[in-house]
Amino acid sequence: MSSDDGSVDDDPQLELLTLLRDEFVAGGIECGVSTAVGGVPAQLIVDVAGANSVHICFLPDHDQPPVLQYLVALDIDLDVGCAADAARFVALVNASLPIAGFELSESASAVVFRYVQPVFVHPLDPAVIAWPLSMIHYAVRYFGELVSAACTGVAYDELAARFATMQAELLPDDE
Numbered sequence: 763m764s765s766d767d768g769s770v771d772d773d774p775q776l777e778l779l780t781l782l783r784d785e786f787v788a789g790g791i792e793c794g795v796s797t798a799v800g801g802v803p804a805q806l807i808v809d810v811a812g813a814n815s816v817h818i819c820f821l822p823d824h825d826q827p828p829v830l831q832y833l834v835a836l837d838i839d840l841d842v843g844c845a846a847d848a849a850r851f852v853a854l855v856n857a858s859l860p861i862a863g864f865e866l867s868e869s870a871s872a873v874v875f876r877y878v879q880p881v882f883v884h885p886l887d888p889a890v891i892a893w894p895l896s897m898i899h900y901a902v903r904y905f906g907e908l909v910s911a912a913c914t915g916v917a918y919d920e921l922a923a924r925f926a927t928m929q930a931e932l933l934p935d936d937e
Contacts, residue, residue, distance in 0.1 A: 773797070775820040776804035778886050782818075785888040806891075810899040813837070814906075818891070827880040832863075832894055834902055838873040840866055840913045851912040851921050855905050858929065861897045864909055873913060875902055904928065 776797060783795045783806055793808040806818040814834050821829045840848060845868045856862035863875040877894055908928075912921050 779804055779806040782806055814902055816898055828883050830879045830881055832877040834875040836873045838910045838913050840871045841915055842868055844915045847918045848912040859901050
């Protein structure tokens with residue numbers, strides 16, 4: 763995940779992602795950069811929530827303003843027979859998040875967390891990137907197991923009750 767091959771000079775997006783990587787590494791955040799390969803753009807890869815990584819890239823052909831995509835491919839296989847209830851549960855979870863992003867793909871039987879953000883790049887403030895990363899970490903860490911359970915057939919009502927309990931623990935009523 764290095765970019766020391768000189769290609770940074772040829773790719774302004776890679777250059778920005780490399781600068782972000784340097785800022786994050788200096789702050790103690792584990793991450794790396796991969797160069798563009800074929801149709802896959804250069805990416806900043808940040809470790810979050812255990813074994814998951816967020817892949818951040820500039821979306822091609824979006825430059826007024828530039829748009830970043832954050833993508834976490836979750837290790838969850840969607841049982842297509844559970845897709846309707848899983849989608850209903852994912853909608854419930856996404857509605858409670860500051861940035862919604864859990865997505866299901868029936869055709870790929872897969873689950874991702876995806877967020878898209880327009881950014882200003884002159885300069886690109888690392889804090890603008892760090893905030894969504896912290897929200898993605900929160901969402902994947904706290905709700906990834908419930909989303910996984912929904913994708914494997916656990917009943918919606920049971921998941922909704924577990925979700926409500928978790929929400930109450932995370933956001934206690936101070937009255």
